[in-house]
Amino acid sequence: MEKVPMRITYQRKIILEELKNLGNHPTVDEVYMVVKKRLPKISMSTVYRSLEVLSKNGFIKKIEPVDTQKRFDDNTSTHYHFYCKNCEKMKDAPLKPEMVKKLEKEIGAIEKIMEGNGYKVDGYTLEFFGTCKSCEQK
Amino acid sequence: MEKVPMRITYQRKIILEELKNLGNHPTVDEVYMVVKKRLPKISMSTVYRSLEVLSKNGFIKKIEPVDTQKRFDDNTSTHYHFYCKNCEKMKDAPLKPEMVKKLEKEIGAIEKIMEGNGYKVDGYTLEFFGTCKSCEQK
DNA sequence: ACGAAAACAATAATCGTTTTCAATTAAATG
């Protein structure tokens, strides 16, 4: 149960450096392409692993979908979801309609602000994750 | 440019039926498995296409990630993102820190409510999508 | 009932990501 400190290897140092001067939210492939210029022999898996380690140690932040699979909902009205990492099920967020309405309005206002800033906002997704009620009760 | 009405095929009818009585947000595979019991010869691609068509015609709602690729951010503080469907770049949502703070607080309250409902909330993702400023200016 | 267009089943291809494993490198020990 000991926490082994992250090793600062040459490739990790360079990956971090290049991520920083790439700036805006690159994909793994984008990082790979620039790093390859300095480390021609580096492999894709090293880039994947390093970014993972760097984010796990708080140097950077990973942006990833809560759940990668497509899902379908017979309820077409606006509501939010909760993904349980334990049972891997998607549940409706346990919120009263009034709460949903309020949040919806709030975020709608935010969208307006972004539109005022020159962005065309088509929509958004808000998803919570953690452990669902039934899983928690065990 | 004509809008062709969706054909109501046997398999679409059954897929919709089964999606409805599956209830909670099934994955494509989950739909496939139950539908296969009634239509042993149905193929996976038909399930994919049908769910797509059904959602496009408003019968059901698709739940999918704004962007499927992993991305990494050198900014580790809390902030929101905007995905441009045109240039396929992820940008920081153009919001003033005060606005972010406010939303953060608002959603934090929502999390509390869900915790009160027996859920363990580890976090959430909020992502906007549409067309970014620079793409819009063309 | 006929025929054009749409949808189908089966299969292969693609995409992003993870795993495997032998070789290399870094850190810990003496």
Added chain:
DNA sequence: CATTTAATTGAAAACGATTATTGTTTTCGT
């Protein structure tokens, strides 16, 4: 230092989810 131990790497294969392709079948307006 030299030696031991353990983590990391590169290359390749495997993976799961989704999309594309190709003939065949079905739907539906006429």
